[in-house]
Amino acid sequence: MPDLQQRVDELLESHDPETTPRAIFLGAQYDAGLAWVHFPEGLGGLGLSRGRQSEVDDRLEAVGAPRPDVARNAIGLGMAAPTMVAFGTPEMQQRYLRPLFACTEIWCQLFSEPGAGSDLAAVATRAVPDGDEWVVDGQKVWTSGAHNADFAILVARTDTSVPKHAGLTYFVLEMNVPGIEIRPLRQITGEAEFNEVFLSGVRIHDRNRVGAVGEGWKVATTTLNNERVAIGAGNEREAGQIGVVTQRWRRDPCVRTPGNHAELMQWWVETEVTRLAGERLRQGLEVGQPGPESSAMKLAFAQQAQQVSGFALELAPEEGLTYHDWSMVRPETGSLLGHGPGFRYLRAKGNSIEGGTSEIMRNIIAERVLGLPPEHRPDKGIAFKDVPR
Template structure:
């Protein structure tokens, strides 16, 4: 494993740092108050356009699709440097990280020409319409159906936990088009207009106060067959492209997530009957455990980066990282709130820096579900890394319409 940039990577990093120092100067400090994605849409579009004009969007995408045609390491370097600022990037993360790569991998030339450039420039926002109330971890168990009607397909059903659906212009949706086929083989994916008649996005209020997730209802929504991604019945194969990109996107620790240093600073400020909390042995042990986990995550991710820098494909590091990241964030934040006692749960005042840890506490449970649940990822690690026998899947070859609904 090599921790150092190559000479070419170091040169690119210097170039990115110099550009960000000027272009992102307004984002050096966090906002004075939490800003919802809905409030931040204009600023998000502005930042995306600034990056696009400077050649820092679609860094790894082929030039034929409007990208820069550079290596994954160039993209990683840019994201590492950008994460040192508080620029608004979340609005386009799903579209550019998951949806559009699926479009230019499986879409027709006409679809690529129509959608890719506008997304890259920040003109249009995308969402990913996969999970359903009865099909979360088991994506192949979806029940939203699409029925052929001439040159169109008519979609009826419901999706849930769809991030940014209420802010999106378009989405990629996986549907069931052949209920008589086994569940993995009767799926087809489409591009859907989120403003089309029959589409209703209902934001779900989160305990953090935000409403980034949505349940989305489709009632007689018509989609042209020209907006199909991949062949009819190939929806599972197309979905894997999206899921691979999703796990790369959510596998690492979020850029501004708290770590062991935040826990140390909090423990140093809190006074107990025995003195500063940080002097207590059990507190120091918990901080040490967080440090070990943080370092393990960093080193595991460095292994993936080292592989990429050599032109190799990363192994299962992202599945391992994600399991550890989400669990560590949740346990660390819970301990910080316990340490702060009543002040840890205030929405105003309280211990300095506690709001960052509050946010981590409330978001980390969802992180253990998004992009693959802990259980799914442990199965991947067990079967594909350790070579253990696979789980029994008795319904794998059963026609979907013969599977009893849960």
């Protein structure tokens, strides 16, 4: 096998990073096994350790090579791809992974429902078999980017005669088939990156089922753990909300008071500890799939984003009183940092909901990491159809 840097050299020699269109360059990167080097050969990887991906990314970024549009296809890159490698059929892997990495096909996530947000296992959207197809009816909510998506990862109930965790099945859904209605959900920021999605008689072929019938919870758990790693484990020092604040500190002497200095150092240290913990978590992934520890990363990220965005308002209170155009827009990406400090403060409120609420993260940490007694669950062991609602 050629050396990793030799592969990067060959990619750059055959595809000029300054003139090659993004989709073509990323497709070639995938074909060279440089998309996710820890994925298997033939699926955008080389079967190497996860940590070696930084060798590829650093080199490509240094020469200004096109990069995946993470902001627009975060669900695909961070959640659908690792789930597809873990549970998808070979046909699925060959069909979806390359265009997913090239971002020519955008993905969204159809998990949460109005009555099953924090309790994902309580989803009521039904998928009923009909020959070699499934007919899906139900409603999903808080679907980021559904208005831009080509495909969705979907969890639906296929058996109501068993307890809630056992009756779920996981599918890939084409977002342009008949029976799908997407409605915007306007947020406190004025934007509508979230959506509610109505499914009425939507037909999915059984070849688009991921994993076995009734094992949707197992597949979804892998997806969610990868999501929480992606949300909570940034790998750049002073990225995110703390990066915005430190930039302001360096360029504006007026904010450099002793009190502000003490608070800035407190939050810089906490976010740096979280970053380093994320590095350790990613190294732990070398020996297995993400575990419940990823919930701690997500919880810490949400708390810090909200606190640091509030501190940014304290540094610039006059800027917090102004706001950009509040007319509703349907953004192409869900930006956590866009616009001014007022926008960042409001947008950060969603961090403790998306990807699993902070309350649920605390339960997971308590029960599955610390080994504390679980909460009482009155629906445990009861068939889903018999649970009062």
